[in-house]
Amino acid sequence: MEGDSVKLLGFWGSPAVLRVKWALAVKGIECQYVEEDLSNKSDMLLKYNPVHKKVPVLVHQGKPLAESLLILEYIDETWKQNPLLPHSPYERAQARFWSKFVDDKCMPTVVAAFSKVGEEQQKAAEEARENLKRLEVGLEGKQFFGGDNIGFADIAIGWLPYWIEIAEEVVAINLIDAGSMPKLNSWFHAFIDIPIIKELLPPRHKLLHHTKAFLQA
Secondary structure, three states: OOHHHEEEEEOOOOHHHHHHHHHHHHHOOOOEEEEOOOOOOOHHHHHHOOOOOOOOEEEEOOEEEEOHHHHHHHHHHHOOOOOOOOOOHHHHHHHHHHHHHHHHHHHHHHHHHHHOOHHHHHHHHHHHHHHHHHHHHHHOOOOEOOEOOOOHHHHHHOHHHHHHHHHHHHOOOOOOOOOOOHHHHHHHHHHHOOHHHHOOOOOHHHHHHHHHHHHHO
């Protein structure tokens, strides 16, 4: 399966797209990247993802796949080198659990904490902190969610603290700190220091500007 048969439709500031970029990089798979204008979606995007009309979309040998966590699983099953999911069925289930926990629980409360105002904002911020603290359970006794090396859950979750740090600059609310969440804080810095991870992060100044516009919209 040649790398030139892989195409990724994405948007530079999308955490979901970043997940797929990271997974392909860890696997050593080259792809043709197509940047989408989400205010004027291309015919290609509408053709390949007619249901949700969202990025990311991975097109492999002409066949499109949507939804970032499903794409990660497809990548891991298609290219066997550098496995993302562990061999143990239990550990595989745990990786899926924490990845879904972030999407279902952490992300909505984090967005609410930065977009609400007044009492609603304070309530959302407290709920977000509680969810982030629960996330530390997945790191118990481990450097990464994947163990000694990064894996599926690290790639699925790794964008979150980066976006939170930037949003904290826009809105004066602190959600993650080394004192209350030492495991999560330590994991994030270890993860973000991996060269293949760091080099694919969106430019901080550009993301800061984008986040300001998003939160003030």
